[in-house]
Amino acid sequence: MEIVKPDSTPLADKLGPVAILGVGLIGGSIGLALRNRNAAKSVVGWDMDRSALQAAVVRGAIDEAADTAAEAVKQASIVVLATSNAAAIGLLREIRPSLPPDAIVTDVGSTKRSIVAAADNLLHGRFVGGHPMAGAETSGIGAALSTLFVGAVWALTPSQETEEDTYDRVVALVKAVDAIPYRCSASEHDRAVAYLSHLPHVLAYGLAYTGGEAVPEDLKGLAAGSFRDGTRVSQSRADLWTEILLDNSGPVIESLEGFVRWIEAARQAIGSGDREALAALLSEARRARGRFPR
Amino acid sequence: MEIVKPDSTPLADKLGPVAILGVGLIGGSIGLALRNRNAAKSVVGWDMDRSALQAAVVRGAIDEAADTAAEAVKQASIVVLATSNAAAIGLLREIRPSLPPDAIVTDVGSTKRSIVAAADNLLHGRFVGGHPMAGAETSGIGAALSTLFVGAVWALTPSQETEEDTYDRVVALVKAVDAIPYRCSASEHDRAVAYLSHLPHVLAYGLAYTGGEAVPEDLKGLAAGSFRDGTRVSQSRADLWTEILLDNSGPVIESLEGFVRWIEAARQAIGSGDREALAALLSEARRARGRFPR
Numbered sequence: 001m002e003i004v005k006p007d008s009t010p011l012a013d014k015l016g017p018v019a020i021l022g023v024g025l026i027g028g029s030i031g032l033a034l035r036n037r038n039a040a041k042s043v044v045g046w047d048m049d050r051s052a053l054q055a056a057v058v059r060g061a062i063d064e065a066a067d068t069a070a071e072a073v074k075q076a077s078i079v080v081l082a083t084s085n086a087a088a089i090g091l092l093r094e095i096r097p098s099l100p101p102d103a104i105v106t107d108v109g110s111t112k113r114s115i116v117a118a119a120d121n122l123l124h125g126r127f128v129g130g131h132p133m134a135g136a137e138t139s140g141i142g143a144a145l146s147t148l149f150v151g152a153v154w155a156l157t158p159s160q161e162t163e164e165d166t167y168d169r170v171v172a173l174v175k176a177v178d179a180i181p182y183r184c185s186a187s188e189h190d191r192a193v194a195y196l197s198h199l200p201h202v203l204a205y206g207l208a209y210t211g212g213e214a215v216p217e218d219l220k221g222l223a224a225g226s227f228r229d230g231t232r233v234s235q236s237r238a239d240l241w242t243e244i245l246l247d248n249s250g251p252v253i254e255s256l257e258g259f260v261r262w263i264e265a266a267r268q269a270i271g272s273g274d275r276e277a278l279a280a281l282l283s284e285a286r287r288a289r290g291r292f293p294r
Numbered sequence: 295m296e297i298v299k300p301d302s303t304p305l306a307d308k309l310g311p312v313a314i315l316g317v318g319l320i321g322g323s324i325g326l327a328l329r330n331r332n333a334a335k336s337v338v339g340w341d342m343d344r345s346a347l348q349a350a351v352v353r354g355a356i357d358e359a360a361d362t363a364a365e366a367v368k369q370a371s372i373v374v375l376a377t378s379n380a381a382a383i384g385l386l387r388e389i390r391p392s393l394p395p396d397a398i399v400t401d402v403g404s405t406k407r408s409i410v411a412a413a414d415n416l417l418h419g420r421f422v423g424g425h426p427m428a429g430a431e432t433s434g435i436g437a438a439l440s441t442l443f444v445g446a447v448w449a450l451t452p453s454q455e456t457e458e459d460t461y462d463r464v465v466a467l468v469k470a471v472d473a474i475p476y477r478c479s480a481s482e483h484d485r486a487v488a489y490l491s492h493l494p495h496v497l498a499y500g501l502a503y504t505g506g507e508a509v510p511e512d513l514k515g516l517a518a519g520s521f522r523d524g525t526r527v528s529q530s531r532a533d534l535w536t537e538i539l540l541d542n543s544g545p546v547i548e549s550l551e552g553f554v555r556w557i558e559a560a561r562q563a564i565g566s567g568d569r570e571a572l573a574a575l576l577s578e579a580r581r582a583r584g585r586f587p588r
Contacts, residue, residue, distance in 0.1 A: 133516060133517075133518045133519075134518075134519070135518070135519070136519075153515055153516060155516060182515055182516065184513060184516075188510075188513060189513075189516070191508075191509075192509050192510075192513040192516045193516060193518070195504065195505040195508050195509050195521075196505055196509060196514075196516050196517045196518055196520075196521045197516075197518040197520050197521065199501065199504070199505070200501060200518070200520035200521050200523075200524040200525075201520055202557070202560055203497050203501060203524060203557075204520065204524065205560070205575070205576050205579035205580070206553055206556040206557050206560065206579065207493065207494060207497060207553065208579045208580070208582050208583035209556055209575070209578060209579035209582045210489060210493070210549065210552045210553045210556055211489040211490055211493070211582070211586075212579075212581075212582025212583060212585055212586070213552070213582065214485075214489050214548075214549065214552060215485075215486050215489050215490060216482075216486075217585070219478060219482060219483075219486040220486075220490075220585060220586050220587065221447055221476055221587055222427060222447060222449060222476065222478075222483070222486045222487060222490050222491075223427075223490045223586050223587070224427045224428075224429070224487070224490055224491040224494075225427075225428070225429070225430075225527075226490075226491050226494035226495055226498065226526075226527045227489075227490045227491065227494050227586075229494075229523040229524070229526050229527070230494040230497060230498065230523070230524055230527075231494075231583050231586075232520075232523050233519075233520045233523070233524075234579050234580055234583045235580060235583060235584075236580075238573055238576035238577040238579075238580050239573060241576055242569055242572045242573040242576055245564050245572060246564060246567060246569060246572065249564050249565065249567070252564055253561060253564055253565055254508075255504065255508065256557060256560070256561050256564075257561075258504045258507070258508055259500055259501065259504045259557075260554060260557060260558075262500040262503050262504055263496070263497075263500050263550060263553075263554060264554075266496055266499070266500065266550070267547060267550050267551075270539050270540060270543050270546055270547055270550075271543065271547055273540055273543070275536055275540060278536045278539060278540065279532055279533060279536040281499070281503070282499050282532035282535055282536060283532040284503060285499035285500065285502045285503035285506070285528050285532075286499070286502070286528055286529060286530075286532050287506075288502050288503045288505070288506025288507065289502035289506060289525050289528045289529060290529075291506055291511070291514060292505075292506070292514050292517050292521075292525075293514065293515055293517070
């Protein structure tokens with residue numbers, strides 16, 4: 001893993017024509033960011049949902065709407081897959097025959113091993129997996145923002161197949177939307193985000209359910225900031241998160257097991273009134289948080 | 295439980311002299327809020343930590359610093375205990391001989407049964423337990439804000455001993471700092487906040503520790519918004535939270551057990567690839583969150 005310094009690969013030229021497949025929160029925000037900055041020659045969009053696609057035109061997230069994914073990529077220099085992971089793997093097959101010879105492909109999915117493996121097979125070096133660490137609990141083109149990625153880390157997971165030029169062009173795309181490229185392997189990525197994104201989502205859903213069931217309606221107004229923050233991402237789409245957790249089940253289960261071990265230790269200390277043990281657990285955890293940026 | 299409507303008990307007169315024992319984040323913010331609004335005849339402060347007490351004078355959170363807790367309450371109409379719960383119970387004994395006959399006492403602690411029981415014994419009707427749902431992960435007089443309580447719910451837990459006049463005067467104090475009084479019993483409060491504040495804190499500490507240990511330093515930059523929000527309150531003071539969790543151990547353990555049951559169900563579904571079961575758990579949790587205000 002290395003952080004690519006903002007000045008190490010200057011955004012010399014405007015990006016060529018960009019195709020965005022899937023114009024929801026992430027795809028729509030990429031389109032808005034590129035068009036607001038005039039960073040791409042053109043932005044063509046496609047979405048399974050025709051009304052979302054029309055909304056993307058109206059919002060100015062894309063220049064043009066294509067009827068099919070294959071048609072969208074025909075003139076593209078960079079193709080961004082911004083659908084669910086399963087759909088993205090299907091799209092790789094669908095668009096391959098229509099891709100111009102020098103076009104490259106990237107994606108924005110929350111897990112990287114499965115799509116990178118599929119793309120290595122299908123695209124031989126013209127793919128880099130990507131994951132902007134800048135989602136939101138909102139979804140859809142209506143929630144898209146041209147500033148969604150400003151200052152956010154954007155993981156890039158080139159494989160041994162990936163050509164250096166392909167990687168550089170995706171770095172340029174990431175920089176064009178003011179995000180910070182963060183290079184690591186697909187498996188490093190998937191294990192880290194199990195702990196840093198997937199586990200927090202599972203905890204948020206679990207806290208929302210547990211509090212919602214146990215606390216009578218007339219006392220729910222006592223919900224404090226810690227509950228609001230701790231459950232914010234439980235408002236994310238359940239279907240997408242079902243897919244993410246299943247696609248990354250190994251690392252996610254490892255993270256859940258580690259987490260439950262800590263909870264059991266805390267419960268022991270609380271149940272037995274062991275002040276010293278509990279204070280040590282909390283202090284250690286407080287210090288652990290301090291080792292993260294921000 | 296009932297929400298006292300903002301207009302049901304008008305803040306007719308200025309509050310009399312207020313004494314604040316403990317001028318940290320909460321006590322300091324109460325002082326700032328009262329003085330900025332010119333809502334109290336005077337605000338006298340005391341703190342075990344002399345430098346915090348001096349800082350409270352400099353910041354304008356109190357008019358005057360007292361040398362002892364007993365001295366601080368001598369002229370008071372309303373006494374606010376804004377220390378840890380254990381210290382507050384000790385202070386009740388210490389100040390009782392010096393309290394003017396018509397002075398009333400309230401506190402701001404995160405648990406209510408233990409202090410209400412102690413106060414019922416010592417003050418016979420002149421005490422109302424309080425808990426502003428507006429903390430922060432910061433602490434100390436330096437973090438105090440005159441606006442900390444604006445629009446926040448402030449739980450009030452009168453007991454059968456509490457005189458109606460005592461209750462009304464604490465409601466007036468709460469309204470004076472622009473918070474919303476929320477009446478419930480001490481045991482209703484303690485069970486609800488176990489789920490809505492104490493459980494979220496335990497989860498935040500556990501997530502911080504688990505992520506901090508498992509993720510290599512050079513991948514910690516992948517921490518997403520869900521991790522930041524989910525661990526925010528792990529920066530709270532470990533000593534205070536040790537005390538809160540132990541003081542409310544029964545309801546906290548109940549909440550941890552309920553939470554771990556949900557996590558085990560989620561782990562089962564993820565481990566066995568049961569898409570339908572996992573989607574149902576997440577959707578149900580998402581709906582449960584929707585039953586909370588905001």
